[in-house]
Amino acid sequence: MIEFFLIIFAPIIGGLIYGFERVLRARMQNRQGPPLLQPFYDMLKLIDKQAFILNPYHSILGIMHFFTLWVVVAFIILGENLLYAIFLHLLSSIFLILAGFSVKSIYSHIGANRELIAMIAYEPILIMLAVGFYMINGSFEIALIRENSSSIFSLILLFLAFLTLIPIKLKKSPFDATEAHQEIVGGVEVEFSGLFFEFIYMAKWLEYVFIYLLLMLFAGDSVLLGTVLFVGVFLLINLLDNSTARVRIDHLIKIVLSIGLSFGILNLIGLVYV
């Protein structure tokens, strides 16, 4: 029953995390910042705005991106197969990329291109993460991973690799070249407006839920460790976002692949031989 409610309210939980993050980032810069419920005000405003439809596929692919992400989050909450969840998440990103390529805007094309390049950087790490959990627990089932005790010490290098991909997925500095706010005006989301932009906006909240749920898997059955991981990583990511500049997309792929991939492979080899 509690899982059912968690799934229904997953976007709202994501929105609260996003709202809290905006307040926290403002406080880190020594200013007041928006109210906690600001993302929901934005959402309610966007319902009332006029929406431009460039072509039907563009709008529908945006909505499909949102719902696929929701299914991914539901999969993880219900404790289904981790590998399924990761590949379904890949599918949801592909919907967004297809939406980006379905319009004529150059910025949308650049954004979709960068999204594809970033996917090459982070997708191997996500799959290695699933493989690492399989080698520890002997199963891809998330319910089983949650029942076992914490595996963070045997997966410490994969955890560090996972930390490098969080800024890419959450569109944070230094790895926010895919969105690049004022440079390519938001990348793939540039042509969405009104109600259809709202789905993209809420998909961003679900991305938060997805990433932090994956992070919780490292804690295993320990609720305390899960809370510590969540708070620590949340603070670390926001501190990094406030204190670093954006790196170029080719540097992004070099940094993430060299650090993440080598750490991940080292950890997997270590799990086999040690």
Added chain:
Amino acid sequence: MFDLKKYRKKSPWILHYNAGSCNGCDIEILACLAPKYDLERFGVINTGNPKQSDIFLVTGPVTFRSRERLVELYTQMPEPKVVVAVGSCTCTGGVFRDMYNVEDGIDRYIPVDVYIPGCAASPELIIDGIVKAVDILESKTKEIEKPFKLFKEPNSEDGIINRRDTALKVGEPTTKEDKKNEED
């Protein structure tokens, strides 16, 4: 059902366009968004994307080259929207008034809701102006406002419309009917 109109007031997203300004007002706008004046406490985000913004902040006395982009950006913004003219140049042309390359303020091209005077407009005034603009935004309908004096009849050569020549010069009659009236 609850009224959605009141949420417009809580999240105005800004599009900032420099129509040939000297960068004085632009720096003041950036100062508003920076920690000292912190416009984000009203929910303001500087989006940079016309399709997702509500308030159109314009600086500069519209130069001859920038007027097409000004009107294009205005028409790309979804309704309801509000236009704020920041600085003396944008309101009236300022010190550049009656120069050959300047169009004397944006209200010759698009309807303006709030005028913010000053050279450069101070951050306090800009915040006041945006708060005023947010009040106007709440009372607006979703009816489409047409930018006046926008385009003349497209002069096409061999079926290709030259967009550079379609925007009007100041004082030129807008449509064929206007031309007739003027001739009468």
